Amino acid sequence: MSLQELVNNLRSFLPPEAVLYETEDLRPYECDGLSAYRQLPLVVVLPRTEEQIVKILKLCYATQTPVVARGAGTGLSGGALPHAQGVLLSLAKLNQIIAIDPLARMAQVQPGVRNLAISEAVAAYGLYYAPDPSSQIACSIGGNVAENSGGVHCLKYGLTVHNILKLRVLTIEGECLEIGGESLDSAGYDLLALMTGSEGMLGIVTEVTVKLIPVPEKAQLVMAAFDDVHKAGNAVANVIGAGIIPAGMEMMDKITIHAVEEFLHAGYDLDAAAILLCESDGSAEEVADEIERIYAIMQQSGATKISTSQNEAERLRFWAGRKAAFPAAGRVSPDYYCMDGTIPRKHLADVLDGIEKLSQEYGLRCMNVFHAGDGNLHPLILYDANQPGELERTEEFGGKILEMCIHAGGTITGEHGVGMEKINQMCTQFRTGELEMFHAVKAAFDPAGLLNPGKAVPTLHRCAELGAMHVHRGEEKFVELPRF
Amino acid sequence: MQAIIDQYKATIRAAAEQKTPLQIRGGGTKDFYGNSVVAQSNTLLDATAYSGIIDYEPTELVITARAGTRLADLEAALNQKGQMLAFEPPHFGAAATLGGCIAAGLSGPRRAAAGSVRDFVLGVRLLNGKGEALSFGGQVMKNVAGYDVSRLMVGAMGTLGMLLEVSLKVLPKPSAEITLLMQMDEAAAIEKMNQWAGKPLPISATCFRSGELFLRLSGAESAVRAAHVKLGGEELSEGEIFWKSIREQTHGFFQSADSLWRLSINPATPPLTLPGEQLIEWNGGLRWLLGDEKLDVVTIRKTAKDAGGHATLFRSNEPGISVFHPLDPGMMRIHCALKEKFDSFGILNPGRLYPEM
């Protein structure tokens, strides 16, 4: 089908402003939060109803046109990167909160609703939606489901998969599946878990029922500075070993501390090699008990300076630095590249040492922020895209970090997804058998491979070639991927 | 240990070649659960041989064990370090294994507060229907590389693969735990349980039966005491024994000879007007129903569906009724497609979940 025919077909049931195809109109959709990868789609569609999406999918299925879903486009792995011959399906206009049931503690929302908008809408009932990615003012709940997004509180409150109850999903054929329920479990296979984190590869999420939990009575934060990263790592293990599950436990390294302190003046100790932020929340009694124990553990673990937030303003000020790590990176460097490996916590210090070595080898600085409680590392590699070759060196450096995470018994992505970005590292993390099973799962939902082709799971062919030509990895990156 | 895996592989391959179904069995304590797999020709695949804890580091909050490990042994190891399986799996007998626990996907009283079996699964190693050993997920808390095949195994009743090893997130045991008892009617209890679940209170389990509401509070001693003052109620001295009787279904309610239905529904659903005795857990989200002959399947299933959930015939004395809630055609198609991908020859526990697969 020609572009004109496709557009005409789409316009037969969508208003003209909901079908974009002129280059200047397509431009805002050419990338997600990972702007190093750009591609214009054939067409962008902006439906407002599930019915319209059904028609779009039926048309795409009939014409074998690839479909890439897009929420808010804040993804960091190129998951919503358009397909050159495909339709980019934006869910942004489906942004209504359909129903809130405060007694049963759930909210039914459309996929384009922003993460934070849910918590804001239910705040009056003393409830909130727990997963809080740093991008929560912008990212959509549909995108959160597709990436299984986390946040700084997920050690205690879980990821997206732990906080959703039900999904409405459209298959590529336009058939509606109701997955999960208002109950705490459902009949048959756990397709709710399978859909979560599936990166728009299995179906289009058109409705999400999320679980709401009570806003804690109180939250308090201990900030501890260490003169040695190993000591900070041990402190994390000691807190957990003492039977405490903190609401949040974050670590920053020296270069991060300096970058954010310069920017924000949060009161961080500039002599520290690492700073730990450890939050307790719950009833006033629970928090008082936990904070006292955390303080003692930090002391025993050799912290050089410990402060406990005395009021809400101070707690937020301590957090502000951690939350501003990305913008701070943007201030100290023209560009930065955010990685997302997860490792067993015990290997933290070794992996940080390894990153430091690579940093020197590649001549690129790297800031480390870290969801220390659950072992999720976010190294931010600082670079300048205008320097020839620097982006390529950065990507290679990043790839090495991910491989190090795999060798430490971890994974290449804790919460940002594989998307387009980490497709090559999938070949290192998984063997042929597992990759074949992933393709089989995809085929159970989408045998023609029309949903988000080329993302998340590499073809075996690609992995074989990659194995044969390790050094030329950079060059191969932009080659159009065969579909499966 | 590799020799055991090789034996399993050989058994599966032989079954695949001859297209003869296998019945995977752990401790066999949940034989009563699921559709009966009638065929006499089924070969029994004994999953208990591959057992033992592989790795347990309390400060990582992760335990990895072979599927044949007895739940009791697993929980004893955790207990030694002051940790627990937070989903409180029912054992239904001393022989219960980790593999059976994951495959049956059943969670106990703490589920509404702490999460379910699948919430704590981090990774699995399994044999698919061709006898290929595959690993999914891992031993870390956050992992979105590839589809979440590990959690897909939970509740699949062994129809997608034979579990070899499982990694689970574990949690510290609360330092204090008390049980409160209050008298009230069913409607009030359902409303109260839901209201309290929306407040920052350390309630870790709820159970309502014949005008009595049992609440368990867990956490720091001071927090539990403060919550008791807020909530009122009489403190029960034998709380632990009571919750064990609910978890293991040794409580008098479960000793009936009648069929036992499990309705998992929207927790705020007002009292169900079905004939038969009921016991309520999970803030109202789980309603156990003892069925006499007046109960018909269609009404029960419709009631559960209208309440946003599903009904399982947990224990039955009437053959011929599908144990698990029927699926819509679209969902059944996906289920059959997945089954076909993991078990192309249809030899792993066929029919145990649904007759079609």
Ligand SMILES: Cc1cc2nc3c(=O)[nH]c(=O)nc-3n(C[C@H](O)[C@H](O)[C@H](O)COP(=O)(O)OP(=O)(O)OC[C@H]3O[C@@H](n4cnc5c(N)ncnc54)[C@H](O)[C@@H]3O)c2cc1C
């Ligand atoms: C500054 C910044 C901070 C961030 N911090 C965090 C963080 O703390 N934790 C974290 O986990 N992530 C974080 N992210 C990453 C990102 O915000 C999340 O991955 C988020 O869930 C993406 O949501 P989105 O709506 O922007 O999705 P998009 O980027 O539009 O899409 C992401 C993927 O989801 C698919 N998709 C989107 N909507 C649907 C749908 N309705 N149905 C099916 N598939 C769909 C797309 O095809 C794509 O594969 C951060 C990003 C930025 C820019």
